Amino acid sequence: MTLIKTKIGRRSFIRTSTLASGGLVLGFNWLASCKNKTEEEILAMPKEWFEMNSYLKIGDNGVVTITTPNPEFGQNIRTSMPMIVAEELGVDWKNVIVEQAPYHAEKYGMQFTGGSRGIMTRWEPLRMAGASARHVLIAAAAQAWQVPANEITTEDGMLYHKATEKSAGYGEMASAAAQITIPEDITLKDVKDFKIIGTSHKNVDAKSIITGEPMFGMDYQKEGMLIAMIVHPPAFGMTLKSMDAEAAKAMSGIKDVVAIKSFKDDYEKGGFDVNAFPEIVAVVGNSTWEVLQAKKKLNVEWQPFDSYTETINGFRGKQTRNVPSGLESSNSHEAKMAELAAKPGKIVRTDGNPKAAFKNAAKIIERSYSAPFLAHNCMEPLNAFAHVEGDKAQIAAPVQIPSLILPTLASSLGISAENIAMEMPRMGGGFGRKAYAHYVVEAAMISQKVKAPVKLVYTREDDMTNGIYRPSYHATYRAALDENNNLTALHVKAGGVPESPLFANRFPAGAIDNYMAEEWAIDSNITIGAFRAPRSNFMAGAEQSFLDEIAEASGKDPIQFRLDLLNRAKENPVGERNDYDAERYAGVLELLREKSDWSATPTNINRGISAYFCHNSYAAHVLDIRMDDGKPVVEKVVCAIDCGIVVNPDAAINMAEGAITDGIGNAFFGELPFIDGMPQKTNFHEYQMIRINDAPKEIEVHFVENEIPPTGMGEPPFPPIFGAVANALYKATGQRHYQQPFVTEKQIVG
Amino acid sequence: MAKFNLNINGKERELDVDPTTPMLWVLRDHIKLVGTKYGCGIAQCGACTVHLDGNAVRSCQLPISSVGDKEITTIEGLSEKGDHPVQQAWLEVDVPQCGYCQAGQIMTASALLEKNPNPSDEEIETAMNGNICRCGTYTRIKKAVKIAANSINA
CATH class of the missing domain: 3.10.20.30 (Beta-grasp domain)
Known part of the structure; x- marks a missing residue:
């Protein structure tokens, strides 16, 4: 048993609800946000609910409502988070209804989706919510039955006292339990006693999804709601000069055309207040089709903006960002990156004497890797509902980090943050893009200007050409080998437009006596942001491709080569700060070697192996490619992950399958090139996404079994797939692949 | 108008x-x-x-x-109670992640099975190739289409 203090979560245990649950903003009714709403279950609704804490209500008939605090974007936390509460409460999952919380920081703390931190950060508070409710239910039964509380047991929503043969359902004790004070300390279950956690439970929203119920931000409706769409500059580095909206305003169904400046000039931006275009135009009308037609009639003149410097006050403290003027192109980015890669960078870490080791090397291998900008391309384009009335605002929008856009909204609207209510509808994908919620500010400012409820909808083209991309990156690796082909030194120098992807303290740092890491960056006015496993999504591919080449040059098996390095890092680590646990890292490789039957490569199959640590978890893949008439076909991917306790295994497997498929797609095809500031791909006819025919024919996912509290799951399996693809392609084609995307005419040689 | x-x-x-x-x-x-x-x-x-x-x-x-x-x-x-064989298969396999593309996937799959109740892997890929899933649920989609086909043919 684990005894923990309830204090750390007491702020989220406020009993009195200041906001009506679920129905804060109209649009999605309460039942629609519940799972399984068959007629029988609606009839089985309790007459009265008793609130145990902010996460839990118990009905007089034993039905339990669990409020899930974080926004959902496909990682299935709307199922797995309530599972954690239900586990500690000791209730039958069949009697659980899941309800989405509105944004309410005082009750729910940091409500966000990103950095694979959801389950990790909620693990203890959600267990506490369930355990403390179970505690007061037991206390209520002890009082009612006049027996000691420690003699009462619970199972599947029932309370039992064996000696007196008394029993009662949670519903019967809920009223009395709601009056009992939550204690200072609470006992949590032993991991080995888990009944719900660790057992696969189906997505609570699956039925709503497959029947087309309104649930996404894009589906939001409100009486009198207008549709707004944006018109933005065709190129990065430009802003609004002037517009003539007469023809557009005269179109059928058009209400207004307004210019929008999302951020006030003197507003101190946070790290997620990113917006490529200082001023844009919005067309507002009755229906989407009418607004789309009017957009075409708008005459707008754009002009280049001057370079500027701004201070960003983000997670890493105050930082200066230089935004150059000019219209940038991928060709000039590549030339500049090659130039900086050849110069000394900023040294971030040095172990031993790398200079001497390279001087004394019998052999030096040097390779450079690069990757282009990527667009997130969530299937649900950016959108936001806003209704600003006087000094109050209602927002319902797909947003990953509502707390960070709230102060910006308050500043831009000139109203108090307390007067802004935010609903968090399901997101049709996020992948980092919906952490940058400038579109919510735009929607709210449009609503304020036109004095009506407004849904802002980006077209696919608006979404793809609006910035916040995965940066373009470059990395050069050098390895020194002695006369026995032992690795004696490693040097990595990485940079990008406009940020460096380097993680200086990750593997293989710590495993090599002589090590040096350097970085550099190139300013740009093309806006960038988090993209599933930021920076890792490039570094893993570069590093794991390079290690594959070094293993080959050393004449070692690629898995054994990595295990030998990890053994060194475990037994006698180099340097004081290594971010990974060498034993857990080796654990996934060993599990993968076993499950992939590594030593027995099937006929006509070319295998690539890759592993990586990020977001506190470890993931490794063996990827099998078969060449079919010069075209690579991914026959199978075997994946091993150590993310600690797996709350909902099948949902985690689904996420890993998605990360693998997404990674293959981006490694094969993903790129967004620029000419004169203009993105050269605007929709899916140009931007190649992975489709079903290129997806792996089979995926197998295995988890390391342990009792470590859960760590990241959504991101960790994504970065290493780039290395697995590159290493399998080498086996298949005889050529190493250094530039992403890999499957282009210039790179694939059958 | x-x-x-x-x-x-x-x-x-x-x-x-x-x-x-x-x-x-x-x-x-x-x-x-x-x-x-x-x-x-x-x-x-x-x-x-x-x-x-x-x-x-x-x-x-x-x-x-x-x-x-x-x-x-x-x-x-597509069905009155969300119980079309394709919808049921989608639930059985627990296909969706974000779910945004899945209505389109289900409509394509159900039209395919109406015309070809016993499609090969290749025929499934050809029919479903116009539907993008950004979350990458393709392996589950294929499995669900096969389960739906089996239930239609049963």
């Missing part, structure tokens, strides 16, 4: 809209059936797939004026 009488999910609907309006926006903005999704507007992603007389079509490229008296079926009308 022009008046249209449409047959959507077995119900008659009378509308007065611009005749060039694509069915996608007629459904979403005018009839408030939002299960059919906007993804690209150029028939490249399949999120807006509906059935027109049983054939899978991209509603973003289907002007209301071209529908006539053909029957339109959307995800909301």
